[in-house]
Amino acid sequence: MKTALVTGAAGGIGFAVCEILLKNGMAVVGMDIAPEMPRALPGEFTYYRGDLSKSESRKGFVELALEKYKRIDILVNVAGVAPKVRNDLLxxxxxxxxxxxxxxxxxxxxxxxxxxxxxxxxxxxxxxxIVNISSMSGYTSSTNRGEYCISKAGVSMITALFADRLAEYGITVNEVRPGIIATAMTEKVKEKYDNLIENGLLPIKRWGTPSDIAKAVYALASGALPYVTGQSIDVDGGFHIRRL
Ligand SMILES: NC(=O)c1ccc[n+]([C@@H]2O[C@H](COP(=O)([O-])OP(=O)(O)OC[C@H]3O[C@@H](n4cnc5c(N)ncnc54)[C@H](O)[C@@H]3O)[C@@H](O)[C@H]2O)c1
Incomplete structure (x- = not known):
């Protein structure tokens, strides 16, 4: 049985990632800052409450997984936050x-x-x-949340660096770049995105779902693509296509 670590496990995308890995017979250790998971998950799931920004939480999370399962096969970095307040770059x-x-x-x-x-x-x-969740914001300017854009551009470089460094050990590192996905993170700006989608922002005219992201994560994490590393998949309904 493979062991997978998932951060942001209690959130929209993280939960869907845990679900797909569990359904495919993996043991999952999920980490989140939330007190508990929103719903029960079927299968071999362990919850670790911790703060990704704190060194002791990160160490505790990895130690728990190693104590219980002796090895870690998959890491999915999902946890992420938007700025508490959207503020102009200036x-x-x-x-x-x-x-x-x-x-x-x-x-x-x-x-x-x-x-x-x-x-x-x-x-x-x-x-x-290893699969990182970055964002279309890693290459798209939103001047009212510049810190988020910069943070996600940084995640893309983390993908490239670790893909390069870990290739010699047979560890692949890839990235999924979500577009507009219906989760708690986008709830506050639902009307704005409803209008943009209605008015043709995306070639595929709908919101993305956590399950859309989880399917791409699974393809990259499962070992089905062993010669792919440092790659990024846009799961965004075609947002990234330049159009005239
Ligand atoms: N929803 C979207 O449209 C969208 C688009 C692009 C990228 N993303 C990225 O996808 C990832 C998941 O976001 P989501 O949409 O599921 O949002 P979400 O808010 O539902 O989930 C994020 C989860 O991360 C957890 N978290 C926050 N701070 C943490 C910390 N310090 N330590 C541990 N866990 C912490 C939250 O408690 C939450 O459960 C994020 O990295 C986000 O930036 C989301």
Whole structure:
């Protein structure tokens, strides 16, 4: 049985990722800052409550998984936050920048480092796979949440760096770039996106779902694509296509 670690497990996308991995017979250890999971999950699931931005939480999470299952095969970095308040780039605060970067980028970076060091020690030639959830915001400017855009561009570089560094150990590192996905994160801006989608922003005229993202994560994490690394899949209804 493969063991998968998933951050942001209590959120929209993280929960769907846990579900698909469990359905496919994996053991999942999910981490989130939330007190508990929103609903029960079928299968071999363990919950760890922790703050991705804190070193002791990251270490505790990895230790729990290793104690219970002896090895980690898959890491899916899902946890992420938007700024608490959308603020223009010309008045963005350092506090908001640190809050977003510490979770989305620094937390993801150092958890990946911790897990990579554990995966390297795995027996066998298939040592593991890592999938990062970045965002279309990693290459799309939104001047009222610049810190989020910067944090997600950073996640894309984390993908490239670890893909390069870990290739020699047989560990693949890839990325899924979600577009507009219906979760708690986008609830507050639902009307804005409803209108944009209605008016033709996306070639595929609908919101994305957490399950759309989870399917792409599964394809990359399952070992089905062993010669693919440092790759990014846009799961965005075609948002990234330049159109005239
Ligand atoms: N929803 C979208 O449209 C969209 C688009 C692009 C990218 N994303 C990315 O997808 C990921 C998941 O977002 P979602 O849409 O499911 O939102 P969500 O808010 O439902 O889930 C995010 C989860 O991360 C958890 N979290 C926040 N801070 C944490 C911390 N310090 N430590 C541990 N867990 C923490 C939250 O408690 C929450 O459960 C995020 O990285 C987000 O940036 C989402």
């Amino acid at each position: 008045s963005m605060s350092e506090e908001s920048f640190d809050f977003v970067m510490n979770i989305n980028t620094k937390g993801t970076l150092f958890l990946t480092q911790e897990v990579a060091n554990a995966m390297i020690k795995n027996d066998g030639s298939e040592k593991g796979s």
